[in-house]
Amino acid sequence: MTDSNSHPSTPQTPAPKIKGVLREMAETVGLSLVLAFGIRTFVAEARYIPSGSMLPTLEINDRLIIDKLSYDFGDPQRGDIVVFQPPESLEQDGAFIKRLMGLPGDVIEVKNGQLYVNGEPQLEPYIAAKPDYQYGPVTVPADAYLVFGDNRNKSFDSHYWGFLPADHLIGRAVFRFWPVDRVGLLN
Numbered sequence: 001m002t003d004s005n006s007h008p009s010t011p012q013t014p015a016p017k018i019k020g021v022l023r024e025m026a027e028t029v030g031l032s033l034v035l036a037f038g039i040r041t042f043v044a045e046a047r048y049i050p051s052g053s054m055l056p057t058l059e060i061n062d063r064l065i066i067d068k069l070s071y072d073f074g075d076p077q078r079g080d081i082v083v084f085q086p087p088e089s090l091e092q093d094g095a096f097i098k099r100l101m102g103l104p105g106d107v108i109e110v111k112n113g114q115l116y117v118n119g120e121p122q123l124e125p126y127i128a129a130k131p132d133y134q135y136g137p138v139t140v141p142a143d144a145y146l147v148f149g150d151n152r153n154k155s156f157d158s159h160y161w162g163f164l165p166a167d168h169l170i171g172r173a174v175f176r177f178w179p180v181d182r183v184g185l186l187n
Helices: 018-042
Strands: 044-048 063-067 081-084 096-102 107-111 114-117 135-139 144-148 169-178
Touching: 044 169, 081 144, 096 114
Parallel strands: none
Antiparallel strands: 044 063, 063 169, 081 096, 081 169, 096 144, 107 114, 107 135
């Protein structure tokens, strides 16, 4: 039975909804930007190595992932490779990367080519060469750290400019993603 008022219907394609498509694209781009900014600001970011101060561990132009979150849940540890803003007294732009060797309260001394922490000699298989300078003894103040480059004799680090304020830490270098033949976790 057919209705006298009905006509055979022909399929109709809906007209493109340009406004809806543009809105969806804007939302996607906006969310992507917010996520990218949020991740880079609070979680992790990529950095490259501009100098030889961390040789042989890190080479010039290595690309790293910096974990910016872990220090919100735990304290930095001796031996961490850290990225930080230099102290204001240096009047330097850009972040530095060094190895954290002195924690608050530690007594640090470098003598006869050896690093001592609280009177104990440190085993440092990662350094380029034994230090050819004398330093300390100094006591690391509360809310500060002492950082050295692995290329101790050619690193502009704490043995030149002193203590690193704790609030200058950006994060910990955790992973090298370039060059491909050196990809891997950092100790």
